[in-house]
Every structure is written in C-alpha cells, then in structure tokens.
Amino acid sequence: MPQYLLSLQQPDGDPPPPEVLDPIMRDLAAVSADMRAAGAWVFTAALHPADTATVLRPDGDDVLVVDGPYAEGKEHVGGFTVVEAPDLDAALEWGRRMARASTLPVEVRPVAGGGV
Amino acid sequence: MPDVEAVFRESYGRAVAILTRLLGDVDAAEEAVQDAFTTAVARWPHDGVPPSPAGWIVTTARNRAIDRLRREAGRDERHRAAALLTVPDEPPEEGAVRDDRLRLLFTCCHPALAPAARVALTLRLVGGLTTAEIAHAFLVPEATMAQRLVRAKGKIRAARIPYRVPHEADLPDRLRGVLAVVALVFTEGHTASSGPGLVRTDLCAEAVRLGRELAELMPDEPEVLGLLALLLLVESRRAARVSATGELVPLAEQDRTRWDAALVAEGQELVRRCLRRGAPGPYQVQAAIQAVHSDPPTDWRQVVALYDLLLALAPSPVVALNRAVAVAEVDGPAAGLALVDALDLPRHHLLPAVRADLLRRLGRDAEAAAAYGAAIALAGNATERAFLERRRAEVSPSGGGSA
Numbered sequence: 001m002p003q004y005l006l007s008l009q010q011p012d013g014d015p016p017p018p019e020v021l022d023p024i025m026r027d028l029a030a031v032s033a034d035m036r037a038a039g040a041w042v043f044t045a046a047l048h049p050a051d052t053a054t055v056l057r058p059d060g061d062d063v064l065v066v067d068g069p070y071a072e073g074k075e076h077v078g079g080f081t082v083v084e085a086p087d088l089d090a091a092l093e094w095g096r097r098m099a100r101a102s103t104l105p106v107e108v109r110p111v112a113g114g115g116v
Numbered sequence: 117m118p119d120v121e122a123v124f125r126e127s128y129g130r131a132v133a134i135l136t137r138l139l140g141d142v143d144a145a146e147e148a149v150q151d152a153f154t155t156a157v158a159r160w161p162h163d164g165v166p167p168s169p170a171g172w173i174v175t176t177a178r179n180r181a182i183d184r185l186r187r188e189a190g191r192d193e194r195h196r197a198a199a200l201l202t203v204p205d206e207p208p209e210e211g212a213v214r215d216d217r218l219r220l221l222f223t224c225c226h227p228a229l230a231p232a233a234r235v236a237l238t239l240r241l242v243g244g245l246t247t248a249e250i251a252h253a254f255l256v257p258e259a260t261m262a263q264r265l266v267r268a269k270g271k272i273r274a275a276r277i278p279y280r281v282p283h284e285a286d287l288p289d290r291l292r293g294v295l296a297v298v299a300l301v302f303t304e305g306h307t308a309s310s311g312p313g314l315v316r317t318d319l320c321a322e323a324v325r326l327g328r329e330l331a332e333l334m335p336d337e338p339e340v341l342g343l344l345a346l347l348l349l350v351e352s353r354r355a356a357r358v359s360a361t362g363e364l365v366p367l368a369e370q371d372r373t374r375w376d377a378a379l380v381a382e383g384q385e386l387v388r389r390c391l392r393r394g395a396p397g398p399y400q401v402q403a404a405i406q407a408v409h410s411d412p413p414t415d416w417r418q419v420v421a422l423y424d425l426l427l428a429l430a431p432s433p434v435v436a437l438n439r440a441v442a443v444a445e446v447d448g449p450a451a452g453l454a455l456v457d458a459l460d461l462p463r464h465h466l467l468p469a470v471r472a473d474l475l476r477r478l479g480r481d482a483e484a485a486a487a488y489g490a491a492i493a494l495a496g497n498a499t500e501r502a503f504l505e506r507r508r509a510e511v512s513p514s515g516g517g518s519a
Contacts, residue, residue, distance in 0.1 A: 002276055087278040088228055089286075110275045 001084040003042060003111040004091035008104050010078025012050060027101035035083055035094060042082040050076035078104070082111065120156050127170035128153075128244030129329075133216035135177050136279055142223070142241065143269050144181065151184075152177035217242070218333050219279045225294040226277045233268035234297050240265055242329070243322050253319050254304065291334070295343050295399060298326045302347050324351055331386075338390040342400030345386035349406035352379035364503040367409060380410045398430040416445035433461040441470055449477040465494035469504060472511075481511040 015021055035041035053068030053076075069076055081098065085091040088108070095108040128149065135145035152173045166172040224237040236254075239245045245253075251261035271277065282290040305319025327344040334340045356374040359365050387407045390400050405422045408415055423439035436459055444452025453474040461467040472487035488508035495501045 087276040087280075088226075089278050089280075089282075091275075092228065108275075112274070 046079040148181035151180040341390035345403035348383035
C-alpha cells in the first residue's frame with residue numbers, strides 16, 4: 001500500500017496558550033485514533049521548535065556543523081504523520097482532517113516506493 | 117480516405133482513456149496510442165483505412181503496449197503483458213468507454229494539479245493537441261509546456277492521483293473544477309490575455325469540443341449543459357465581434373446577420389433545457405444572459421434580474437461590474453457609474469473601461485479620457501487596446517471625434 005507523509009507547517013515562535021492549544025491537541029489525537037482504527041496509521045512524530053535544529057553540511061572531506069534550521073522562513077515542519085492510503089484522494093482526506101484539527105497547513109507528499 | 121489526422125483528433129482522447137485503464141499509467145497509454153498512430157500513418161495509405169479506425173487504434177495501441185512490456189522484460193512487465201493479453205480483443209462497450217473518458221477528464225482536472233497544468237493536460241490527453249500547439253496557444257516556449265506536462269504526469273504517477281470518477285459526495289466540487297478548465301480554455305481563446313489577435317479560434321473550438329464531450333458524458337448535469345450553452349452562444353457571435361479591419365465591435369454595434377444562427381438556436385435550446393431542471397448554477401445563468409443578448413433588442417431588465425441571481429450564486433467584482441453595465445442600460449449611465457465607483461477591482465482593465473464608457477455617455481469627456489488611459493495601460497490584448505484608444509480619441513478635444 002502506498003504511503004504518504006503528512007507534515008504540519010507550524011509558525012515559528014511561542015505556541016498558543018493552553019486554552020487554544022488544548023482543544024487542538026485533543027482534535028489531533030482524535031484524528032490519529034481514527035487513522036489507527038482504519039489501519040492507515042504508520043508513524044507519528046511531534047518536533048521541538050525549529051530553532052533547536054542543527055544542520056550538517058558536507059564540505060570537501062569535512063562536514064560543517066551549523067546552527068539550524070536549514071530552510072529560512074517563518075514556518076517549519078512542526079510534526080508529521082505517515083499514513084498508508086490507496087491513492088492521493090484517500091491521503092488528502094486524512095490531510096484535510098489534520099489541517100482542520102490543527103488549524104495549520106498540511107503538506108501531503110508521497111513516499112517513494114512507499115509500502116509493498 | 118479519412119486522413120489519419122482526422123481520426124487522430126476524433127479518437128485520441130478515447131484511446132488514451134481506454135489505454136490508461138488497461139495500463140494503469142497515463143504516460144504509457146500516450147506512448148502506446150502514439151505508436152498506434154505512427155503505424156497507421158505507415159499502413160493505411162497501402163492497406164486502406166480499417167472499417168473501425170478508432171477500434172483499430174485501440175487494438176493496435178494495446179498490442180504495441182504488450183510488445184513494449186515484453187521487450188522491457190522485467191518480471192513485473194511480463195506479468196502486466198500477460199494480464200493485458202487476457203483483456204478480450206473486442207471493441208470495448210460504449211458505456212465502459214464513456215466511463216474511461218470521464219475518468220481521464222477528472223484525473224487531468226484533479227485539484228492537486230496546478231491550474232495551468234490541468235488545462236495543458238486536458239488539452240493534451242483529452243483533446244489530443246500536440247505540446248507545440250498548446251505551447252503556441254498559451255504563448256509559452258514549447259520546452260516550458262513540455263516540462264509542465266512531464267511534471268504533471270510525474271505527479272499523477274508518483275502521488276497516485278486516482279483514475280476514477282469522484283464519489284457522489286465529491287462530485288459537485290470536482291465537476292466545478294472540470295468545468296472551470298473548459299471555461300478557462302474558452303476564455304483564453306475568446307479574448308487572449310496577451311498577444312496581437314483578439315481571438316484564438318483554435319482554443320475556442322477546442323473548448324466547444326470539450327464542452328460537447330462533457331455534455332455527452334454527463335447529460336444530466338445542468339451546469340454541464342449550461343456551460344456548453346454559454347460557449348455556443350458566445351461562439352455564435354465570433355465572426356461579428358471583430359471587424360474586417362481587425363477592430364473589436366461591441367455587442368450593440370454588431371452585424372447580427374453574421375451571427376451563427378445554428379449555434380444561437382442550439383445554445384438557446386440548451387438554456388431552456390437546463391433551466392427546466394430547476395437547479396440554476398453560475399454557468400446556466402451566464403448562458404441565460406447570453407441567450408437574452410442573442411434575442412435582440414436586448415431586454416436589459418431581464419439581464420439585470422439575471423445578474424442579480426448570478427451575484428447571489430457566485431458573487432465576484434467582475435459579475436458586479438457586468439451588472440452595473442446592465443443597470444446603466446435600464447436606469448441610465450449615472451446609476452451605472454455610482455455602482456462602478458463602489459467596486460474594487462485592482463489591476464483589471466475592465467473597470468476603468470466601463471467607467472470610461474459611462475463617463476463618455478454622461479458627456480464628462482475629460483474624465484472619460486483619463487479612464488480610457490487607465491484601461492489602456494492595463495489591457496494586455498492589442499485589439500482591445502486599439503478599441504480603447506479609438507474611443508479615447510473620440511472624447512479627446514484633439515482627437516476630433518464625433519461621438
């Protein structure tokens with residue numbers, strides 16, 4: 001079964017206050033539970049803020065260590081889920097539910113050679 | 117003999133649709149169909165045209181695909197070739213072909229593809245236009261268009277955009293997307309957003325062909341019929357819309373004997389048919405407005421009422437602007453101008469163009485000339501610009517106009 005990466009695009013900076021964040025986390029947990037119940041769920045990870053990232057850059061024989069994140073911008077991947085879905089429409093449906101629950105943009109990207 | 121090119125235009129889309137289902141891949145389907153047409157070009161002049169050219173193309177394309185899979189000779193390919201051989205070698209039943217053609221359309225117009233890619237894919241795969249023709253129609257280099265198509269097909273394959281007619285629940289939304297692609301092809305053909313000529317006949321004709329195909333495939337969808345009616349009614353006036361010297365002729369000044377009476381009749385009949393369903397949508401209402409214009413003298417009160425309905429169904433500043441034009445005909449240019457001045461439509465030449473016309477009719481020549489200037493600066497089409505410049509000369513003291 002093909003797999004898709006659903007990544008949450010999170011604005012940098014402080015997280016919203018608990019009265020905003022708590023219901024969001026609850027809604028996201030509900031989507032995740034539905035993914036498991038449907039047998040679509042493969043993997044989920046929430047990430048620390050992008051300013052905790054470190055970038056390693058090949059430089060000749062050496063590898064440079066640089067304070068991250070890699071991509072400039074005001075948003076970075078804040079977490080991701082991998083799902084199994086028969087086609088893009090099915091993956092987009094999960095992504096749509098994640099976007100509604102999180103109130104954030106979700107990027108849906110096919111995993112190469114995803115699933116067997 | 118019916119030349120290969122005619123058969124090509126006639127049956128390319130159907131053949132690609134059928135082969136896409138058989139092969140599970142748009143690219144492979146195109147390749148197989150192109151192989152079949154290459155074979156036709158070589159053989160038909162000697163062997164004669166087969167009794168069912170379209171069926172011959174599908175069968176030959178299938179055989180070519182099997183040959184190719186065998187040559188590639190991986191295990192996977194052999195399995196697929198074997199599976200293909202079990203497909204009965206008889207003309208597919210018409211209902212099944214219809215489903216394939218619809219699937220292909222919905223795949224090409226999938227919302228996960230960029231709008232420009234949807235248009236290009238639809239013209240290429242469903243319409244059978246060459247990459248060069250599409251590139252020429254949209255005034256982009258052929259390499260750019262080729263890359264756009266490759267990228268779109270790559271996404272269909274990698275992301276697994278399904279080859280399927282959407283479920284009932286998603287159908288209205290997805291159908292709107294398909295209709296928008298056809299409408300976009302027509303709009304670009306009708307008033308090219310850039311370039312010298314006003315009309316790109318090839319794109320208009322292609323949009324009408326797609327509209328007819330859709331109406332044949334989904335005869336029970338009122339908006340499908342509405343779109344076709346709209347295209348036919350606008351298309352019916354094409355010959356009258358540009359003068360012999362290449363100048364834009366406004367509707368009121370058009371020579372009605374140059375309208376295509378058959379298209380007018382067909383369009384008006386379609387409008388009646390779809391409105392009887394009692395499920396009005398934006399395309400049906402736009403078609404109804406064109407039907408009123410096709411029955412001169414225009415009943416402007418009815419046009420205003422229809423724009424009221426359109427504004428409720430699909431509110432947009434452009435619709436509001438068109439409504440203001442109709443109001444000006446009923447209640448006078450001052451009433452129209454008041455509505456126009458309340459609108460916000462930045463960077464669009466139509467707003468200053470309409471303002472200019474209303475100011476001209478109110479005798480406020482200096483303001484009209486300034487508004488024509490603003491419209492000219494924003495208009496991308498040379499024929500439209502020439503029309504606006506002519507009008508500006510008429511209201512400018514040095515222009516010596518007699519309007």
